[in-house]
Amino acid sequence: MTTIAADNFLKNTFSAGSIMAFAISLPAYANNATYCVVTPAQTQTRIVNPPTTTMSPEVDGMYLSMKTRRLIGEHGVGRFNRFKQLRAGWDAGRGLPLDVASVQTMESFVNALPFEPPQVALFMSAKGHPILNWLDQNGGAIELEFGEDSVNYYNETGELEEDFSLSHIDHLVASLSAA
Structure with missing residues (x-):
């Protein structure tokens, strides 16, 4: 020694x-x-394959706002950090890495949301889009998949699925506030 x-x-x-x-x-x-x-x-x-970064500089420098961190909790923040490290092909060869623009769409939505749903979970689609979901007061799933300039909204209780453009995110917020 x-x-x-x-x-x-x-x-x-x-x-x-x-x-x-x-x-x-x-x-x-x-x-x-x-x-x-x-x-x-x-x-x-x-050293056969020296380690390289798994993230593009844009993804590596991506952070969540305090409001989003509070909404998804410590577990969700940990998941987000793991999502940042996923490379193309992570989902049986078809998954894409985390999309920077879709995270920005999610941040815009969270900042426009006047309430905080309980127990929000964070997932990632094979397209590299973040997904937020929670249960409504009837126990039905609310799921939001954030694209580069749109949000796909699914409401299990109301059997409703709809796409909202980023420019109409206020309509989505109003729909969720009424649900």
Whole structure:
């Protein structure tokens, strides 16, 4: 086992296309310096496919508003962060990555919503569109799939399915407020 100063840790760790595996302890502090305990592994691991980011810069930089975070809760925020990492082909070869414009449509809708439905769940369609759903007061599903410039609305109790353009999102909000 070797103890080294943290600022010297990354020096000389790469050699000939492979990387030495290490176990690293949490940082410790002594004599005004930061130290980590580094334990070299017995073998070297060859890097076959170096990891690359799974997100486009637009998706990586995407965040949810506080109102949306509150609406979908901690579990929904975690799901959103996992959705951001999905690549094309995630759904048996047909799923698309999270669509930035559709997330913006969802944000516009949530910001226009004058109430917060209880227990809202977040899903993602194979098209890469976010989906919000919850139960109405009769126990029927309300489901909203957000596209780039539209929202598909489904109301199980009223047996109603309708598409709303982004420019008519206020009509959807009024429909939901009345339901």
